[in-house]
Amino acid sequence: xxxxxxxxxxxxxxxxxxxxxxxxxxxxxxxxxxxxxxxxxxxxxxxxxxxxxxxxxxxxxxxxxxxxxxxxxxxxxxxxxxxxxxxxxxxxxxxxxxxxxxxxxxxxxxxxxxxxxxxxxxxxxxxxxxxxxxxxxxxxxxxxxxxxxxxxxxxxxxxxxxxxxxxxxxxxxxxxxxxxxxxxxxxxxxxxxxxxxxxxxxxxxxxxxxxxxxxxxxxxxxxxxxxxxxxxxxxxxxxxxxxxxxxxxxxxxxxxxxxxxxxxxxxxxxxxxxxxxxxxxxxxxxxxxxxxxxxxxxxxxxxxxxxxxxxxxxxxxxxxxxxxxxxxxxxxxxxxxxxxxxxxxxxxxxxxxxxxxxxxxxxxxxxxxxxxxxxxxxxxxxxxxxxxxxxxxxxxxxxxxxxxxxxxxxxxxxxxxxxxxxxxxxxxxxxxxxxxxxxxxxxxxxxxxxxxxxxxxxxxxxxxxxxxxxxxxxxxxxxxxxxxxxxxxxxxxxxxxxxxxxxxxxxxxxxxxxxxxxxxxxxxxxxxxxxxxxxxxxxxxxxxxxxxxxxxxxxxxxxxxxxxxxxxxxxxxxxxxxxxxxxxxxxxxxxxxxxxxxxxxxxxxxxxxxxxxxxxxxxxxxxxxxxxxxxxxxxxxxxxxxxxxxxxxxxxxxxxxxxxxxxxxxxxxxxxxxxxxxxxxxxxxxxxxxxxxxxxxxxxx
Amino acid sequence: xxxxxxxxxxxxxxxxxxxxxxxxxxxxxxxxxxxxxxxxxxxxxxxxxxxxxxxxxx
Numbered sequence: 001x002x003x004x005x006x007x008x009x010x011x012x013x014x015x016x017x018x019x020x021x022x023x024x025x026x027x028x029x030x031x032x033x034x035x036x037x038x039x040x041x042x043x044x045x046x047x048x049x050x051x052x053x054x055x056x057x058x059x060x061x062x063x064x065x066x067x068x069x070x071x072x073x074x075x076x077x078x079x080x081x082x083x084x085x086x087x088x089x090x091x092x093x094x095x096x097x098x099x100x101x102x103x104x105x106x107x108x109x110x111x112x113x114x115x116x117x118x119x120x121x122x123x124x125x126x127x128x129x130x131x132x133x134x135x136x137x138x139x140x141x142x143x144x145x146x147x148x149x150x151x152x153x154x155x156x157x158x159x160x161x162x163x164x165x166x167x168x169x170x171x172x173x174x175x176x177x178x179x180x181x182x183x184x185x186x187x188x189x190x191x192x193x194x195x196x197x198x199x200x201x202x203x204x205x206x207x208x209x210x211x212x213x214x215x216x217x218x219x220x221x222x223x224x225x226x227x228x229x230x231x232x233x234x235x236x237x238x239x240x241x242x243x244x245x246x247x248x249x250x251x252x253x254x255x256x257x258x259x260x261x262x263x264x265x266x267x268x269x270x271x272x273x274x275x276x277x278x279x280x281x282x283x284x285x286x287x288x289x290x291x292x293x294x295x296x297x298x299x300x301x302x303x304x305x306x307x308x309x310x311x312x313x314x315x316x317x318x319x320x321x322x323x324x325x326x327x328x329x330x331x332x333x334x335x336x337x338x339x340x341x342x343x344x345x346x347x348x349x350x351x352x353x354x355x356x357x358x359x360x361x362x363x364x365x366x367x368x369x370x371x372x373x374x375x376x377x378x379x380x381x382x383x384x385x386x387x388x389x390x391x392x393x394x395x396x397x398x399x400x401x402x403x404x405x406x407x408x409x410x411x412x413x414x415x416x417x418x419x420x421x422x423x424x425x426x427x428x429x430x431x432x433x434x435x436x437x438x439x440x441x442x443x444x445x446x447x448x449x450x451x452x453x454x455x456x457x458x459x460x461x462x463x464x465x466x467x468x469x470x471x472x473x474x475x476x477x478x479x480x481x482x483x484x485x486x487x488x489x490x491x492x493x494x495x496x497x498x499x500x501x502x503x504x505x506x507x508x509x510x511x512x513x514x515x516x517x518x519x520x521x522x523x524x525x526x527x528x529x530x531x532x533x534x535x536x537x538x539x540x541x542x543x544x545x546x547x548x549x550x551x552x553x554x555x556x557x558x559x560x561x562x563x564x565x566x567x568x569x570x571x572x573x574x575x576x577x578x579x580x581x582x583x584x585x586x587x588x589x590x591x592x593x594x595x596x597x598x599x600x601x602x603x604x605x606x607x608x609x610x611x612x613x614x615x616x617x618x619x620x621x622x623x624x625x626x627x628x629x630x631x632x633x634x635x636x637x638x639x640x641x642x643x644x645x646x647x648x649x650x651x652x653x654x655x656x657x658x659x660x661x662x663x664x665x666x667x668x669x670x671x672x673x674x675x676x677x678x679x680x681x682x683x684x685x686x687x688x689x690x691x692x693x694x695x696x697x698x699x700x701x
Numbered sequence: 702x703x704x705x706x707x708x709x710x711x712x713x714x715x716x717x718x719x720x721x722x723x724x725x726x727x728x729x730x731x732x733x734x735x736x737x738x739x740x741x742x743x744x745x746x747x748x749x750x751x752x753x754x755x756x757x758x759x
Contacts, residue, residue: 036740059737100733107727115720119713135705142709
């Protein structure tokens with residue numbers, strides 16, 4: 001052993017080459033990384049840890065894959081990263097989709113189609129510029145040899161999709177595409193064999209496949225990014241709980257909890273299942289009811305899944321399994337509300353529905369007309385093929401995905417994650433915004449007001465002695481003041497803190513008009529205000545400036561809601577609303593013809609989120625709310641909200657422009673194709689220019 | 702014209718070479734983290750997992 005430094009002594013060369021396969025793979029979420037320095041820093045930090053065999057950061061996904069010695073777990077890595085200044089959380093591997101097989105397959109198909117397209121196009125150009133008879137035959141055979149195998153591989157997605165639609169008795173976009181590709185391939189092959197001097201369409205079939213695959217890939221990528229980010233949010237909530245077995249603490253999956261199990265909950269933890277409390281406790285029910293004030297419960301009282309433990313750790317005796325708990329029952333409300341949403345039809349669907357029968361009709365008409373006119377089936381098929389190919393839905397297949405991919409990508413970088421494909425278009429139509437209060441407009445914490453130094457000193461001393469959220473907020477806000485020397489401090493639950501200040505009684509707690517501070521000589525009201533989420537006021541102002549009506553909807557009582565509404569310039573306030581009433585309120589707005597955007601984070605908002613025309617949830621929301629919403633606001637700043645809406649409006653405008661451009665091209669191309677004048681050269685030019693135009697329009701600023 | 706008998710296979714072979722290279726990059730996960738790879742070029746050392754001994758003294 002020649003190891004010079006003590007750090008190297010333990011690391012024998014054999015251990016360094018230990019196989020990854022035997023190690024334990026953990027995934028970490030690294031929301032804060034953004035540059036090369038971060039990659040190097042994280043990998044260096046992890047690489048220097050004993051027990052870490054390999055670490056690789058994925059910047060695009062803001063994730064790290066770490067291979068550690070079996071039994072090491074994520075603990076040391078998380079501690080080391082936190083010490084190095086990187087925010088990191090462990091991800092549940094089961095909830096993640098690692099790798100993207102479908103995306104890779106699409107890329108491979110694009111590569112094959114692109115390769116074949118370029119080679120065949122080079123051969124076709126020679127034919128179009130007037131190659132001699134023998135050369136032309138040779139080139140046709142060469143093109144067929146390249147194009148047919150390439151099409152057989154690259155065009156598979158269109159054939160499967162078209163076959164699926166036909167079997168179900170429907171027409172979709174892929175039916176004309178598949179038909180055009182198949183017809184072009186077959187007629188061209190026949191022409192190659194007969195060599196009668198007519199056109200071949202191998203290059204057109206390949207470029208059609210190439211452009212449409214590109215559109216499909218863009219679409220896939222936008223959705224895969226959103227899906228993987230959404231899966232990550234779920235994966236962050238490791239569905240584990242600590243079960244007490246005698247005096248042992250065992251970590252179990254939430255799904256394995258049985259009624260009767262004793263579950264230990266730390267302060268700030270959410271109850272994973274319904275149960276009864278074994279001790280008196282304070283609970284935050286805001287996720288279920290929207291009420292910001294904590295609730296005191298006694299031993300034996302019921303605790304619902306999703307409620308957060310405050311004050312002191314709690315032991316919960318489970319009364320239901322996770323899937324039978326309140327949280328899941330409320331989540332089922334969502335499914336009912338959501339059925340209306342699926343009926344929404346995007347612009348692309350609408351255009352496709354119009355397009356498919358039109359194209360089939362036109363090429364059928366062309367076939368019949370040319371057959372009757374010329375008596376030649378061959379010519380008729382050639383013209384029908386030309387019509388099918390020239391009216392190719394390149395713009396439809398590429399334009400809409402290009403706009404959605406470019407806009408959702410832009411939103412994702414700004415901190416908004418859109419999960420649904422039609423979310424952008426629905427967001428663009430919104431005219432009314434409903435905002436939830438606790439957790440959405442406010443952070444759920446309290447602000448404390450100004451006091452004179454003597455009163456502040458007493459208030460801080462009293463507040464520090466209690467762990468009630470109001471006390472903690474007061475103590476936090478007054479941390480610049482010295483605490484007064486108080487004696488005989490005692491807490492009366494449901495009332496407040498009592499103490500003696502220079503021998504005279506002082507009190508901090510519930511008074512007739514809310515929280516108050518009672519000193520020997522005077523009584524001061526402590527108007528504790530809810531802390532606004534950053535950017536809340538600006539967001540509301542910007543939304544109203546966009547001409548939207550902004551409403552507050554909350555389960556909390558009227559006094560709190562009114563106090564908040566006075567600080568923000570809101571159109572209307574709906575307070576004391578139960579979860580089902582929130583969804584009913586959304587339905588009421590919809591009945592009046594309003595397009596509602598619902599923004600909320602609680603389980604009590606989930607049904608309303610699902611019922612609304614469009615919906616967004618903050619990243620801090622409960623899983624059920626995030627699932628019900630169309631999108632998730634990853635950024636903490638609410639100013640992202642008006643920005644999202646204006647981006648959505650711009651996207652909708654671009655989609656309409658692109659559809660108009662596509663229609664314009666077809667208006668020129670269809671008559672030419674019907675008259676039998678369109679050859680493969682015209683098709684190649686029309687297809688490329690229209691595709692390039694719509695993509696350029698989609699990605700411009 | 703006889704030169705075509707050589708030229709066509711040559712051009713197809715060159716294209717196929719490019720295609721093979723593209724498929725190879727695809728299979729080696731080179732499109733999995735485009736942002737990260739763009740940033741990694743700025744790092745002056747190989748990544749730790751490529752050279753575990755290098756990382757401990759950094």
